[in-house]
Amino acid sequence: MKYILEVNQLKKEFKDFKLDSISFKLEPGYIMGFIGPNGAGKSTTIKLIMNLLKKDGGEIKVFGKDHIKHEKEIKDRIGFVYDQNYYYEDLTINQMRNIVASFYSKWDDKQFNHYMSQFNLNPKSKIRTLSRGMKMKFSLAIALSHHADLIIMDEPTSGLDPVFRREILDILYDIIQDENKSIFFSTHITTDLEKIADYITFINDGKIVFSQSKDKILESYAIVKGGPELLDDSTRKKFLGLRETKFGFEGLTDDLDLFKRNFGDRVLIERASLEDIMVYSVRG
């Protein structure tokens, strides 16, 4: 198995949104961040991978196998974390654990208890009494306690404070030390990905903008800053995204050499962050 997750020409159409033949691949042992603005299609893609939504076309393979034909076997090896709590609020952590554990062939109580103490969660607490961060930690503990080979998470860090977020990222980093495991997670907090992701897949308006290694992306893009006198119609067209003020401009490019050749020292060139790439690409 070369890829742990393969999405090929995936299509899904709703009344007011279309996922337009998207493709990307994830190898074992890596973390892929799935970024994009709200409504870009991140959750739709994840739900399609999990077969919670039914695809209109294309192919999804997990562990080299069709995600529908081998659904049970595949889900037994996936740890899934939702963007919000769907666990039964009236139950305690222990009761919920009892329910979920019975479904997995490799459920590990020792591992679960380890995460319970690491996250300071009381197994007797009712789920409804947990804070958002605690609920996320509980979801993560469930996802990590059955020796999953692929962890899929939909916006796991949104709404969490930086300390919680860092804690979760550290755990994900530990998991990935096992070269056979992979993590695929969507987020719009791009700084999280700059810390731990190996690959970035950027989706906007139902289309994949790029799916590449993080280092290559950060090398390819740059922010160019300069005075307003440098801009004309042809220069403007060369930016992937541009912000102009009366004092100057700031734009995103993936053709750094062109600007170096044309403007030399008259422009300031800076490294683009993932957030810059996302914001400029979306706004244009």
Place this chain on the structure above:
Amino acid sequence: MLAVLKKDLILLISNKRELIFMLFYIPFLIFTVDSYDPKMLYFTIIVTFAYFTSLSSFYHDIDGKGKYILNSLPITARRIVLYKYASIFFHLVISIVYAGIYLWIINLAGITIVDYFNIEMIFKAIPIVMLIISIIFPAYILFEPRIAQIINMLVFLGFLIGMVNLGALGEKSFIKMIGIFQGNSLTYLAIIMYLLSLLLSMVLYQKKDL
């Protein structure tokens, strides 16, 4: 299958609303329903309990928030539907045990004399529960929750009106006239409806976007 049943049982005993319903529904029926045949009270209790607990569990996992959790676990959509249909018999057993203990205590306390176990009524309750479920379950998969709830209400009202009609008029009731409880025709109809409904629900649920 056991994992799904275990989940249903844990949810049943943790749901305060259902526990309150289970606690007060029997005395409510005993003191309000005046039937020509006391056995019908036992029948009504079993059918209503099995129906409500089955539907509650089904709604949780098929249309409620629980659908996301259940469908991300290692279980296929076909199996979810199959187990949900099979679990109505589990809910019937729970209803029989619960109603039996509750009514036995009422008898023992001398509050009133009621049937606490009646095999004839149990055999009549099973096809009725199967019939009701055969209509309600696919409705919840096929329609928006609001429409499904209307269908559910209509079906349950139909059942209650039938029971009231039977209780008040006895041998002259519409239920007796059409002979629903006579012979095996109801059982055969229930089995056919149940199987067709199961197949339909499997197909619908496999294609449904959650």
